[in-house]
Amino acid sequence: MKIGFIGSGNIGKTVAKCVIRAGHSVVMSNSRGPETLSDLVEELGPQATATTAEEAAREGEIVVVTVPLFALPKVPVEPLVGKTVIDTMNYYPQRDGHIQELDNGSTTTSELTAKHLPQSHVVKAFNSIYAADIETTAWPEDDPQRRTLPIAGDDAAAKRTVIDLIQSIGFDVYDAGTLHEGFRFENGTPAYCARVNREKLVQLLEQAKG
Template identity: 75%
Template sequence: MKIGFIGSGHIGEVVAASVIQAGHSVVMSNSRGPETLTELVRKLGPHAEAATSEQAAREGDIVVVTVPLRALPQLPTSGLAGKTIIDTMNYYPQRDGRIAALDNGSATTSELTAEHFPDAHVVKAFNSIYAADIETTAKPKGDPERRTLPISGDNAEAKKAVTDLIESIGFDVYDAGPLHEGFRFQNGTPAYCAHVNRTDLIDLLNQAKE
């Protein structure tokens, strides 16, 4: 499977390395152009290539959107109809500016992402784990210390695809429900970046209030 990346920062780089190790290939992009990704692609190896954001969107079987939330309105939307998008973004007002719908809880970052990409299937994932932990805390299936990561989304098929991908890189997955339920593991909640198993993760998710 080929995974497209719109954004190639810390999360993008580590997820890309992990999915390559699991047997996939990646197409990396950023806002500055593919020529700025030469060193990253060299580091990731022969199963990585650099492209424009439009190319990454078009070529990816799954597309990971991992940019600062403030950049969301500028992202290209072409080539994503019917595709699964993984949204890794968190809201930091000091970086992103104030967003009323997020401040009053009427929307989540992933619901804003789904509005921006109305023809795609958005799944919230990888926002509640530190980038370095993706590499250092992955465990084989069946390991008693294997960590569980939460996801949310409105499309069952898309969530299944993301679950399979996350499980292939060393984590169990808990489906927290529809896209709006992503508020339960956004930054500032008990489940955010918690290194826990499924049972403990569910307890932490339930502590987040509307």
Template identity: 65%
Template sequence: MKIGFIGSGNIGQAVAANAIRAGYSVVMSNSRGPQTLAGLVRKLGPKAEAATAEQAAQKGDLIVVTVPLYALPELNTAGTAGKTLIDTMNYYPGRDGRIEALDKGTTTTSELTAAHFPDAHVVKAFNSIFASEIETTGKSGDDRHRRALPIAGDDPEARQQVAELLNAIGFDTVDAGPLHEGFRFENGTPAYCAHADRTQLTELLKQAKE
């Protein structure tokens, strides 16, 4: 399977590196053009290539959108229809500006992403772990105390696809359910960046207040 990355920052690089070790291939992109990713591609190895964001979406069987939230409105939606799209974004008003619907709690970051990519199957994941810990806290599937990460999405098959990726790179999954439930692990909640196994994380998700 090939994963297309729209954004190649810390989270994108960490997920890509782990995915390659798990047998996936990756297509990396950023806002500055594929020529600026030559060093990263060399570092990631032969299963990585650089492309434009549109090409990464078109080539990817699975897509990871990992850019600052303020950049979301500018993203091209070409190549995303019918595909599972992982949203890693968080809302930081000091960086992203105030977004009234998020401040009022009438929507979530990933629901904004789904509105921008209406034909993709959006799953919220990787927003509640530090980039450095993606590569350092994953464990093999036979470890009884693996760290769990939460996901949310409206399409059950898409959530299962993301859970399979998480398992492949060393994490258990707690499925929070529909996309709106992603509020339970946005920044500022008890579950955000928690080092927890599946049982512990399930309890932390319950503590979030909408």
């Protein structure tokens, strides 16, 4: 499977490394142009190429959007129609500026992403794990202490696709529910970046009130 990346920072490049190891190819992009990604592509190897955000969106069978939240309006819309989009974004007011709907809890970052991409199937994932941990905290499938990562989304088929992908790189996955339920593992919650198994993760998610 070919996976597109809009954003090639710490999360993007680490997820790219892991999915390549799982047998996929990747198309990387950033806001500065593909020529600035030559070193990264060389590091990732022959299964990686670099292009524009528009082309990465068009070429990817799944597309990972991993940019600062303030850059969401620049994410291309038309090439992502009908596609599964993994949203890794978190809200940091000191970086993104204050967004009233997020401050008052009436919506979530991934619901904003879905509003921007109304014909895409947005799944919130990889926002509650440090980039380095994606490589270092993967465990075998049969280990009872295997780290569990939460996801959220409104489309069952898209969530199944993302679950399969995350499991293939070494993690259990817990479906926390609809996109709105993604608030339970955003930054500042007990479940955020918790290195825990499924049972403990469920307990932490329950501590977030909405």
